[in-house]
Every structure is written in C-alpha cells, then in structure tokens.
Amino acid sequence: MKSKFNKGLLSFLLIMSCFIGASAQKRDVPVPGTNGPPPPGFPIDGGLSYLLIAGIAYGVYELKRKK
Template sequence: MKNKRYFALIIMLAITSIGIAQGPPGLGPPSPPGLPIDGGLLFLVISGVLYGVKKKFKN
C-alpha cells in the first residue's frame, strides 16, 4: 500500500513538472544563435578521465 502511494506521488510530480516546464507557444524572446560547447566539454572530459585514472591507481 505504501509503495503505491510513493509511485502515485512520483507520477503526479513528474506530470506537473512537465506541464509547468512547457511555456505558452509563441511568447518570449527569440532564441540566441547556437553557441559552441567544444572547449568546455573537452576540458570536462579530459579532467574526468584524468581523475578516473588517478582514482584507479590510487586504490
């Protein structure tokens, strides 16, 4: 019984958050041009790999 309530709560929160996230159509400022994410993404990938290697060899 308790699991059904948790499941129902999660479903209700998911549905309401999706409904709130969608704004009204046609309103709002125009979207800016696409921005490149190359440099930042490459930095994050390299730092993640280096951190993983460090953790792997430390243990």
C-alpha cells in the first residue's frame, strides 16, 4: 500500500515539475492576436470542458463498478 502511494506521489511530482519548467520559460516575442488579458466572462476552452466531462463520466463509471 505504501509503495503504491510513493509511486503515485513520485509520478505527481515529476509531472508537476514538467509544468513548472514549461511555464517558467520567458517569451520575448508576443503571440499574434493577444493584445492583453481576455475580456470578462471569457468562455472556458472546449478541451477543458471535454476533460471535465470525461472525468465526471469516469467517476460515475468507477462508482457503479464498485457496487
């Protein structure tokens, strides 16, 4: 049980270190079409919505499978 937890924690830390490294990169050239922050009420990206829906569906599947 403890070994499984340690593997999960190590995996999480490795993945997060990749995200931190990627977000710490300096961008010298502005991206075309971005003139500032998005307007208020800006919709969530479609990919994030699909990820949320897939996570909910997987959670429901796991809960039904355990019964």
